[in-house]
Amino acid sequence: MSDTAQLVVEGLRASVEGKEILNGVDLVVPAGEIHALMGPNGSGKSTLAYTLMGHPSYAVTGGSASFAGTDLLPLAADERARLGVFLCFQYPTSIPGVSVVNFLRAALKAQGREMPAREFLRTLSAVMRELNIDESFRSRYINDGFSGGEKKRMEILQLALLRPRLAILDETDSGLDVDALRTVAEGVGKVAGPDMGLLVITHYPRILEYLRPDVVHVLHRGRVVVSGGHDLARRIESDGYDPILGAGTAGTAARNETKGAL
Ligand SMILES: Nc1ncnc2c1ncn2[C@@H]1O[C@H](COP(=O)(O)OP(=O)(O)O)[C@@H](O)[C@H]1O
Ligand SMILES: [Mg+2]
Structure with missing residues (x-):
């Protein structure tokens, strides 16, 4: 199964409020790759x-996107989640009134992975310890008054518990x-494994030094204009985007880098 659980995006176009933002994205993320x-x-x-x-605010205007052989585009967000697609938000929202513990239990239940309370709490405590999240967060409302770093760790806590097949x-x-x-x-890194694909959107190579991406x-x-190995991230860090995206060179660079990565 793991070799078919891949994300395949072809010529994807999408607009927001009538403005075209995605202009034909091509991207393949196989299971087990970062x-x-x-x-x-x-x-x-x-x-x-x-x-x-x-x-729902992002309207697809062309192209395709599938995961594990299933066309994602006709599916609602919750159906995509059930298929195993997970997004760690750039700006996680707070949900006053919904505690961390209740939210996570409901999320697992929605996945059909309901656990007895004691087992759930034991699992939750173990993951929270690994992520350096204080036990007291269990009863706090989701992201309510959390610092930026706490919100990010809360996203990873969800990731670790829900164990999706594709995490963005x-x-x-x-x-x-x-x-x-x-x-x-x-x-x-602990959650990633042979059955999970990871797409890590980042500005900084530092996280990639830990995660060691297969492709950048x-x-x-x-549009995806260049794909390459890990060293592409290091070059961006030292030289910026201009040498790669400089006028008239992006297309050539894309072809060369892609060849180098294969
Ligand atoms: N909800 C939105 N309404 C209007 N414009 C948007 C919205 N989301 C994104 N955009 C526009 O789409 C472009 C790409 O934004 P975004 O995808 O957030 O870029 P990135 O994550 O690479 O910084 C920007 O010009 C942004 O202003
Ligand atoms: Mg962004």
């Missing part, structure tokens, strides 16, 4: 994440101090 998605601000990274997750992390590393980043990256893609103006 892919990084980088790109300048506003290049469409979050739009791609939301579009793949089925956010939208800048989960942004705004974290070095210790929190290590905790988060190690948490993700660069999104520019709503």
